[in-house]
Amino acid sequence: MDKLNIIGGGMAGSEAAWQAAEAGIPVVLHEMRPSVGTFAHRTGDFAEMVCSNSFRSDDDERNAVGLLHWEMQAANGVIMAMARQHRLPAGGALAVDRDAFSASVTAKLRAHPLISFAPGEITALPDDGHWIIATGPLTSGALAEAIRTETGAESLAFFDAIAPIVYAETIDMDIAWRQSRYDKGETEEEQKAYINCPMTKPQYEAFIDALLAAEKTEFHEGETAGYFDGCLPIEVMAERGRETLRFGPMKPVGLTNSHAPDTKAHAVVQLRRDNALGTLYNIVGFQTKMKYGAQTAVFKMIPGLENASFARLGGIHRNTFINSPTLLDNQMRLKSRPNIRFAGQITGVEGYVESAAMGLLAGRMAAAEIKGQDLPPPPADTAMGALITHITGGAEAKTFQPMNVNFGLFPPIDAKGGRRGRKDRYKAYTDRAKDAFTAWLG
Template sequence: MEKLHIIGGGMAGSEAAWAAAQLGVPVVLHEMRPHVGTFAHRTGNLAEMVCSNSFRSDDHERNAVGLLHWEMRAAGGIVMEMAERHRLPAGGALAVDRDPFSEAVTERLRSHPLITVEAGEITELPASGQWIIATGPLTSGALAQAIQAETGAESLAFFDAIAPIVYAESVDMSVAWRQSRYDKGETEEEQKAYLNCPMDRAQYEAFIDALLAAEKTEFHEGETAGYFDGCLPIEVMAERGRETLRFGPMKPVGLTNPHRPEKPYAVVQLRRDNALGTLYNIVGFQTKMKYGAQTSVFRMIPGLESASFARLGGIHRNTFINSPTLLDNRMRLKSRPNIRFAGQITGVEGYVESAAMGLLAGRMAAAEILGRDLPPPPPETATGALITHITGGAEAKTFQPMNVNFGLFPPIDAKGGRRGRKDRYKAYTDRAKEAFQQWLAPQG
């Protein structure tokens, strides 16, 4: 039987390899790490998480990303299975212990009898065979140039920033407190998965001043700061208005400070980052500040005056292709149909979305090798809404990375009058689950 070759062992590549192998197709997974490193990765493990340890909301009844979780579980995806095994308390979110998670994915893939993992960089577009390019936002320069040469157009680019991680023991708990926003979470442990650092107005204003004045990473000649709005550096948010952070990652609503009776003007949240509870990442605090500036600015946060950092934030260049122009609805490169693209390089944003597109590309490629044609999932599903968006639903001229959201779904018919938002979202997910199960059924 013909082998499926996959370039890139991130979320999308790992999920694609698993999906194809589970359907009986032999897979060769090509991963350049650790022989060729990247700015963001620390190990050579597959499915390594770098920007966050969270897969976001797990609510599959009223949240689009939670629905995507449900669909991936229904399709037997490896990412959701391993995420559940290495889940951390995080209220209504699905957060994982990132190192054991990636180690478990790596072990499962390497031990699969139909999957071979080959180390080394692929620098050219393959002329024959069935291939999936799932190299993600940090595609190597040589392969990016080969893609550009084939498509005849510049790959689009934006910049992504990583949030810092703090050692829990260095947080002053006489100032900070444990609480999930609105006390979400089924257990007491889940409700305390977050640490909260309060600010009064004067402290907030001083913090904003320091953010705006701090030394930032400079761009190279020819680069532009085309940020993805879902992952803006905090300095960029602050530049948009002094109150932007207070209505974003630093919003004080749903939290009660047990140390002081007055309501905080702003709150910095830290989310548990590992099972031991020794590491916490600063939620929403992606940054392009230089390391020295980060240390001094972040120690202005009440409770973090003596903070010790396991990792400081950083910024890196992400690339993605103009998928509406270049890909067909089977995720194949129109000019070279033996090559599919999957993951963040296609213009979806987020770990979950990336993995979901990998799962779909793996199934589609396996079906083709097995002599079958697999149509995309219905657009009423979360997976279908994403592939519809990237392969034809978006405007090519203004195409930008997109998280899954109900705005990508066909509208719900509001029979019987106007629905409330919660009821409307539940209607979206009910419809999607039925449609996704019908799509899965013929595949066995």
């Protein structure tokens, strides 16, 4: 039987390899790390998480990304299985111990009898065989150039940012307190999954001043990429208005300071647990392009973090993706070279879950093709179907930008003579999607 070659061992490549191997197809997984490193990765493990450690909302009844979790689990997804195995308390979100998670995905892939591994960098597009390119936002320069040469146009690009991580023992818990927003979570541990640092109005104003004045990373001349709105650096948000952060990651609502229950904070900085030991916490929503020295000075202005030590500071990198609506067919194949599929973030989806989901589809579609079968995409009223429809023709090619899964990508729900409330409407979306996805799996 023909084998399937996959370039890239991130979320999408790992899931694609698992799905194809589970379908009985021999897989060769090519990964350049650790011999060829990137700005953001620290290891050679598969599915390494480099930005947040969260897969976002796990609500599969009223949230589009939670629905995507459900679909991936229903499709025997290795990423979702390992995420649940290594989940951390995070209120209504699915957060994981990032190191244990990637180590477990690596172990699962290495133990599979149909998956073999070819370390090293791929620098050119293959002429024959079955291939999936799942190299993500940090595609190597040589391969990115080969893709640009083939597609005949510059890849679109934007800048992506990483939030800092703090050692838990250095957070002053006489100032900070543990609580999830609105006490969300079924257990007491989940209801206290976040550490909160309160700010008065003068503290907030001083913080914004320092943030705006801090030395930032400057881009090279000619770099004109924008930012993905779902991952804006905090200083970019602050530049949009002094109150922007108070209505974003620093909003003070749904929280009561256990040290001063009657005092309402003007703003609140939240930190989310980053590993199972509870020794590391990442600062939620604090992606940044400040230089390292500036980060340390500015973040130590946050009450409770005055003596904080950082396991990792934030950073920013260039994120490339292709114009999928123009270049890919509905089987995720490159129209000019149909032996090559693309999957993951390089296709213009944004987020760990979305990337893995596109890897899942690419792996299943490639396996079906190798077997001489035809596997149509999932219906557009499923979460995976909405995403693949969007990137392979539903989006406007001229304005195509990375997109998280959201109900705006789904065909509208028939109100049947009356208007639905938002919660009822979202529940109707997920009910319809689950029925359609179950039928597609069958």
